[in-house]
Amino acid sequence: MEVKNDAVKILVVDDEESLREICKDALVDEGYQVLQAEDGREALSILAANDDIDLIVSDLRMPVMNGLELLEKIKEVNLDIDFLVMTGFATIETAVECMKMGAADYLPKPFNINHLLVKVSKVVKARRAKQERKRLSNIVRMLNLSNALNAQLDLKSICYEFVLQVQRNFSPESAVLFIQKDQGNSLGKAVVRGRLFREDPDFFARVQKLAQDSLENGSSYLLDKTRAQELAMFSGQEFPYSMLVVPLFSRMKKVGVIVLIRRDTQLFTNDDLQLLSVFAAHVATAIQNAKMYTRMRDQNIDIIRSYAKAVEAKDYYTKGHSERVAVYAIKLGSYLKLDTKELEALYTSGVLHDIGKIGIPDHILNKPSRLDEEEFEVMKSHPSIARDILSQVWSLKHTLPVVYHHHERIDGKGYPDGIMNGQIPFLAKVISVVDAFEAMTSDRAYRRALDWEKARDILLQGSGTQWESDLVDRWVKLVSEIGFDNIQNDTQDNTLHFHRSH
Template identity: 80%
Template sequence: MDISNETVKILVVDDEESLREICRDALKDEGYNVLQAGDGQQALEVVSANKDVDVIISDLRMPVMNGLELLEKIKEKQLDIDFLIMTGFATIETAVECMKKGAADYLPKPFNINHLLVKVSKVIRDRTAKLERNRLSNIVRMLNLSNALNAQLDLKSICYEFVLQVQRNFSPDSAVLFTRADGKSNLTKSVIRGRLFREDPEFFARVQRLAQESLNESKSYLLDKYTARQLPMFADQEFPYSLMVVPLFSQQNRVGAVVLLRKDSSLFSNDDLQLLSVFAAHVATAIQNAKMYTRMRDQNIDIIRSYAKAVEAKDYYTKGHSERVAVYAVKLGSYLKLDSKELDALYTAGVLHDIGKIGIPDHILNKPDKLSDEEFEVMKSHPVIARDILSQVWSLKETLPVVFHHHERVDGKGYPEGISNGQIPGLAKIISVVDAFEAMTSDRAYRKALPWEKARDILLSGKGSQWESDLVDSWVDLLNRDGFENIQKDMQTMPLRTSQR
């Protein structure tokens, strides 16, 4: 993930207006978006009105609310904001206390303005790296969730496995999964874990009403003792909890809702709510498919397609690219008379072939002109990133070599390993041909789509060096037989491979 200075929002908190102004001017000169507050209480109000604050630079001693109290409030609310403390009372004890409470760094007064900029730059770099690690970690968690769900063959097992997974990933004190029976509108309890819901039936009934409201209104909730008071069903009672409610939807079908609750422990965060929403989307698909199919394998593609969309969300011009590559690959595989298992593997590899680009910085992925040699080396790392992600999921072990080697060339000049024709997996060579063709016939940030005839000619000129000759000839024969326009139309109606059985 790449974070430019223009996208970074910094809040400077100090009761000395002149110092705030000096910091603001210096930070603005570096391109940062800068806000100001005169004390900790004002800072909380600014943060409440600006949900995207990345860094707070705060004095330690201030009236109304000091810097440490502000830091504690930020941590208590579990806001994803890095904290840089500055103070004129530069003692080791103060620094240790700040770091123990979660400060990212410590800046003693008086300081040189360049020292401030160096500190801020380091905090931003560390923040960028942390966000990237979290994003890749979440992808692995989602893939592991999919793997766990895919191993279950019936609705009851899926529900129990899902609740087990959310317990492992979110550590709630209690959890409950509500589902809807076909043709019914009301939610019923499917799985419940923890004592809190069992010991207070009246409270559980209120939670169930909130879950029903969440599903009916397609709205998620993140509640604590302050925000719960705004809801009528909790306004008349104490609420010493942190609670998340997320509805379950699958292709516009209202499936159910999941509720997680903590008592007397750390609060759930907005990041938790977002990740739980992704988990909920996956289990909703699993539940729906479990009602339609006897084996969970039949819903695998619906789940893994969401990972390709996570990549495509970074780049508007590649929207739908992975899906088209998957369909083209199956078309070519069918023309070559591959069996059903190989066609399924081709489709899965086509959907996942670019998943490693989730780890490529946005400024490289979306660059509107030719990449530099250094940038291209970074881009070439995406098969390795894909391998690191997919290797976490045992059910994709057969797909992994196809994804990893889809940029190899038959003359050995490809990447990531530079292997030649006889060493490249056959399915990877198929993906390579259709991936190149799809990329050439689609708009990109750096150029408009080429006519399909031009793309065909480029493939023909590269056969035997970049691509296997027989595969290029077969793809060209298929284009000539069916017509490029007709193949594109088939994209709209072609069913998922796993639902063709």
């Protein structure tokens, strides 16, 4: 994902004002947002007021609080901020100490300003790459969670499965899931894991009180030994922990609270809090729907569609594309008299066929003209990215061959594997035809939508080389029978009908 420099915020910390100004001017010229502090203490104040700082460029030797002390404070509270050290004391020992403390890089003084820019660019690029990997990893985690929850039909199983997934993804020492009781507003413990909550009833009672407050106020908490002292139930008490407290809400209804705790030697982060909040939203819905077994499949499909929309949100011109491909695939599959299982596989594959584009840079995905050869090679990687994502979700493994091979050609000139007609999965060939049809008859960044006659002619020209002849003939016949305008306008109604009847 391409990120502009103006989205990157840098804090320059140095007691020498002239050097700060030089650094600021150079970084601003490169498009970065820049804040300044004259020592570590002022830097901490700025960090308290700004939670979106990406990088600190700091001198080591400063009054009040030096660079190493600032770095130590940042690591102590586990802030996700990269740190670039500047120092006039360029010794190997100092460099090693900084790197052991978690500094991203080291810049000896005096330095050429271009050297600073190169170092900053290197750190920023590494940060972006790390964030992108984390984003893709989180998508996989959410898909796995959704799949695991939807495999359970009763409340007890959902609660145990959710806590199991939380343990796998966050590695807490102890965890407790509270569920809102049917009568009244009090919380009851649904699942408790770990010895801490079991062995210290008084501590557990205070945690339950905090969970109740969290649910009543709709507030999440990320606590450490300092922040916990601000709360009445922990004030004056020893708190050698790191704790996450997240309320569960579904459609504005109170459902419960999840609490995770570790020793303070391994602190939770804001990223952990955000991801747990997403997990909480998923399980809240699952809990609310636990007794409505017939609605579980609809919930699963809605979650799958949300991932496709995450891709489409990156590209205005493909809004609704995956949903329409899925519905067209069902229409063609029904026309071919495929069974219910195959139709469901077609729908899921249609919704997910472009999920790999979430890993394609925006400047390629949204380019208003044809892609050059190098850009097209990047675009061709999206089936492989989709395979990597979906292969980690066991219930979606049946869609892997369809999604992975939907850009193959009958003549073997497609991608990613260049396989030929007999080797291409049948459902992938179905998706290929309707995907091409939808793309041709919709607006794109580089051209307007084609009319039915032009799209039909292109399909017929590619029959037997790009697409399977029989499928092209069947699709052209179906569209001709239904009518081009009708088949476009009927997508939403058919989606709803598919949900109700399957």
